[in-house]
Amino acid sequence: MSINSKALGKGDENGFEFAKEMLDGDSTAGINFDRLQHHPERGYIIFEYLLCEERQPRVTPHTSHPKRYWNKNRQKFISL
Numbered sequence: 572m573s574i575n576s577k578a579l580g581k582g583d584e585n586g587f588e589f590a591k592e593m594l595d596g597d598s599t600a601g602i603n604f605d606r607l608q609h610h611p612e613r614g615y616i617i618f619e620y621l622l623c624e625e626r627q628p629r630v631t632p633h634t635s636h637p638k639r640y641w642n643k644n645r646q647k648f649i650s651l
Contacts, residue, residue, distance in 0.1 A: 604617050604618065604619045605618050605620045606618035606620075619647075620632070621636070621637065621639070621640060
């Protein structure tokens with residue numbers, strides 16, 4: 572682990588909820604992603620974890636794939 576990094580902890584949804592409240596329905600060109608990490612050789616890596624809900628018993632984090640969400644989130648995947 573880099574000396575400039577902190578250990579992973581519990582996620583914080585407060586910032587996301589605050590931004591939604593402040594935007595009050597206004598459009599934004601910003602995107603939300605799950606994690607940004609610096610790799611010493613590859614630079615910054617963006618992680619976007621795909622949703623696996625309990626009502627999707629056949630979809631696990633290992634079997635989830637962007638093609639399942641393409642129609643819903645294609646612009647986000649293209650932007651990332």
